[in-house]
Amino acid sequence: MNFFELILKQIRQRSLSTILTVFSIALGVGLAIAIIVLHREGQHVFGQTDYGYQIIVGPKASSLQLVVNTVYHIDKSPGNVKWEVLETLRKDPNFRADVKQAIPQCVGDSYNGQPIVGTVPQFFGYDDEGKRIENTEDDPNRRFTYRPGQSFEIAAGRIFNNDKFEAVIGSDVSAKTGLKLGDTFQATHGFPQPGAQPDVHKEKWTVVGMLKPTHTAADKCVWIGLTSFYTIFEHAEAEIQRNQLRTGEKMGASGGEDEGKKHYTVSPDGIITLDPDVMAGREISAILVKTRGSFNAMRMLTTVNILPDVMAVSPAVVMRDFFSNFLEGPVTLLLVISCLVTVVAAVGILTTIYNSVAARSREIAILRALGATKTRILFLISVEAAFVGAVGGAIGFVLGHAMCAVGSGYLARTLGEPINWVKVGPEELLYLVAVVVIAFIAGLVPALKAYKTPVAVNLVAL
Amino acid sequence: MALALENVKKTYAAPDGTTVTVLDVPRFEVGDGEHVALVGGSGTGKTTLLHSIAGIVAPDSGRIVFDSENATDVTQLSEAARDVFRGRHIGYIFQTHHLLAGFTALENVLLGMTFTGRSPDRQWARHLLEEVGLGERLDYKPAKMSVGQQQRVAVARALANRPRLVLADEPTGALDPNTAQQVLDVIRKLCREVGAALVLVTHDPSIAQQLDRVIRLDELNRR
Numbered sequence: 001m002n003f004f005e006l007i008l009k010q011i012r013q014r015s016l017s018t019i020l021t022v023f024s025i026a027l028g029v030g031l032a033i034a035i036i037v038l039h040r041e042g043q044h045v046f047g048q049t050d051y052g053y054q055i056i057v058g059p060k061a062s063s064l065q066l067v068v069n070t071v072y073h074i075d076k077s078p079g080n081v082k083w084e085v086l087e088t089l090r091k092d093p094n095f096r097a098d099v100k101q102a103i104p105q106c107v108g109d110s111y112n113g114q115p116i117v118g119t120v121p122q123f124f125g126y127d128d129e130g131k132r133i134e135n136t137e138d139d140p141n142r143r144f145t146y147r148p149g150q151s152f153e154i155a156a157g158r159i160f161n162n163d164k165f166e167a168v169i170g171s172d173v174s175a176k177t178g179l180k181l182g183d184t185f186q187a188t189h190g191f192p193q194p195g196a197q198p199d200v201h202k203e204k205w206t207v208v209g210m211l212k213p214t215h216t217a218a219d220k221c222v223w224i225g226l227t228s229f230y231t232i233f234e235h236a237e238a239e240i241q242r243n244q245l246r247t248g249e250k251m252g253a254s255g256g257e258d259e260g261k262k263h264y265t266v267s268p269d270g271i272i273t274l275d276p277d278v279m280a281g282r283e284i285s286a287i288l289v290k291t292r293g294s295f296n297a298m299r300m301l302t303t304v305n306i307l308p309d310v311m312a313v314s315p316a317v318v319m320r321d322f323f324s325n326f327l328e329g330p331v332t333l334l335l336v337i338s339c340l341v342t343v344v345a346a347v348g349i350l351t352t353i354y355n356s357v358a359a360r361s362r363e364i365a366i367l368r369a370l371g372a373t374k375t376r377i378l379f380l381i382s383v384e385a386a387f388v389g390a391v392g393g394a395i396g397f398v399l400g401h402a403m404c405a406v407g408s409g410y411l412a413r414t415l416g417e418p419i420n421w422v423k424v425g426p427e428e429l430l431y432l433v434a435v436v437v438i439a440f441i442a443g444l445v446p447a448l449k450a451y452k453t454p455v456a457v458n459l460v461a462l
Numbered sequence: 463m464a465l466a467l468e469n470v471k472k473t474y475a476a477p478d479g480t481t482v483t484v485l486d487v488p489r490f491e492v493g494d495g496e497h498v499a500l501v502g503g504s505g506t507g508k509t510t511l512l513h514s515i516a517g518i519v520a521p522d523s524g525r526i527v528f529d530s531e532n533a534t535d536v537t538q539l540s541e542a543a544r545d546v547f548r549g550r551h552i553g554y555i556f557q558t559h560h561l562l563a564g565f566t567a568l569e570n571v572l573l574g575m576t577f578t579g580r581s582p583d584r585q586w587a588r589h590l591l592e593e594v595g596l597g598e599r600l601d602y603k604p605a606k607m608s609v610g611q612q613q614r615v616a617v618a619r620a621l622a623n624r625p626r627l628v629l630a631d632e633p634t635g636a637l638d639p640n641t642a643q644q645v646l647d648v649i650r651k652l653c654r655e656v657g658a659a660l661v662l663v664t665h666d667p668s669i670a671q672q673l674d675r676v677i678r679l680d681e682l683n684r685r
Contacts, residue, residue, distance in 0.1 A: 002576070006576060012564065013564035366560050369548070370573060370577055371577035372545065373542040374545070376577065455518050459518070459560075
């Protein structure tokens with residue numbers, strides 16, 4: 001029988017109290033590991049700096065709301081900017097030097113809870129004719145990317161025609177809504193609450209393409225052409241009223257969608273032509289800007305913010321600030337709490353083993369009589385405590401990652417971005433080592449009691 | 463000579479502050495392989511003498527020397543060194559078995575080998591248990607065995623490291639005469655097999671007279 005077998009035997013003799021102690025350690029460690037992983041991976045997701053674009057231009061409002069709505073497709077849009085802003089970014093000499101690509105996005109509708117986003121084929125790396133934009137040696141960054149080096153890819157079908165009632169769907173949409181290639185659907189205004197009467201628009205889109213997974217929020221979106229987005233009656237009416245306000249015309253009363261009034265025409269081959277009033281009043285929820293370099297991005301952040309009613313933000317900076325300002329504190333607090341839970345669990349080890357030492361004074365005396373030195377007994381009890389800590393730590397480690405797997409599923413459903421819950425960081429291993437050391441130290445208290453157990457007295461008392 | 467004690471004294475502080483001498487042995491020797499019975503009434507210092515020889519307690523003065531050829535005076539050893547020496551060279555049998563409840567008969571014998579620094583000899587442990595008549599009960603835990611069987615496991619454990627000396631503190635005191643005889647027989651048989659000397663404390667004259675020499679502790683101990 002070797003030393004470790006002896007420890008296992010001793011532990012097995014008090015299996016119930018050992019299991020309970022291991023359980024309490026596993027809970028504390030699991031909580032701490034989950035917080036460590038969520039903190040690290042959350043920072044990676046929210047504080048990511050690897051966007052395929054550098055700037056988001058939107059209305060002067062909450063920069064966080066703009067980024068969260070544009071990148072993660074949650075929360076409400078903070079408002080719109082005029083179409084002219086897009087034109088300015090694309091054509092104005094002051095910006096052309098900085099802007100490589102400017103991609104408009106319009107939001108505000110949904111289908112079965114999934115956001116509908118109006119944009120242009122260039123967002124997906126296709127031109128207006130539906131051809132793939134190829135990078136060249138001269139310009140290796142022609143195609144728009146959602147992450148550096150990563151552009152959208154069609155898994156089935158093709159990209160939509162910007163001027164038709166066509167849609168492509170993210171990789172998660174089919175599973176969530178049942179939509180598949182060739183299906184038609186109608187958009188719902190906003191995101192109606194459960195039980196509320198949905199305001200379903202009468203226009204019908206056909207699904208012509210399905211995207212490959214990107215593991216971003218884009219996977220949960222239904223993407224439609226920007227022109228078709230403006231055909232929705234409320235959108236068109238709003239564009240007209242804005243145009244009337246802008247030009248000083250008297251605002252006409254809305255005819256209402258029920259009257260069948262439309263602000264567009266559709267040719268026999270399905271091409272949409274918007275009414276001039278709608279065209280003149282078009283607005284955009286956000287513009288994704290890929291700059292020519294980091295210096296250009298810095299300059300744009302300054303110059304755009306000079307413009308009235310428009311702001312430019314760096315999504316990486318906004319999300320990093322959000323994470324450090326709003327999440328860092330609570331996460332640190334949770335981490336402290338979980339560390340306290342671990343310490344309480346370590347005290348549990350101390351108590352359990354201390355009590356067992358009192359009950360085991362006879363056994364300890366026998367071991368001493370058989371030749372075990374005091375130091376050996378000290379080591380035996382401390383290693384037993386460290387072993388209990390290590391087993392509890394290992395179970396807690398698995399438990400923590402399992403909790404993160406659940407959290408990852410939730411984030412994937414809500415944000416479209418799962419976390420890498422499998423990844424093991426050095427801080428976790430450091431924490432586990434700390435748990436074993438704490439358990440070992442906790443075991444020293446009863447071990448010292450065992451160390452001082454008077455052999456002769458305990459043998460005679462038997 | 464297996465063991466020689468010279469002027470071994472042990473005192474304790476009484477609760478009233480006085481000093482009580484419990485052991486004062488001017489000379490006590492046990493020859494190689496000799497089986498000695500120590501007899502005496504309660505409070506004559508039998509257990510203190512055995513604990514002193516085993517190094518469980520340190521005498522205040524005197525010498526306790528093992529093995530006249532490679533003499534080791536255990537009184538000169540540190541507590542840890544005495545523990546190791548005891549584990550390697552002395553087998554101890556208590557009045558009650560003192561087996562560990564969670565361990566099987568075989569594991570209890572192997573436990574006796576754990577602290578010697580040598581590899582446990584499983585085959586020898588089995589042999590010992592077979593010799594004490596428990597070859598069929600290797601995996602039995604103490605609770606599943608009779609008192610006599612438990613004591614026989616304790617005998618096997620005491621012989622696990624092939625000791626030079628076996629100390630037995632009233633090993634048959636809690637047994638009926640038949641079982642007591644069986645236990646005495648296996649103790650002597652195994653001591654002979656490994657060539658160990660035996661110092662056996664007993665109240666029972668019929669047990670004592672079977673050994674090579676009988677010593678009355680009240681004559682030996684002049685406290």
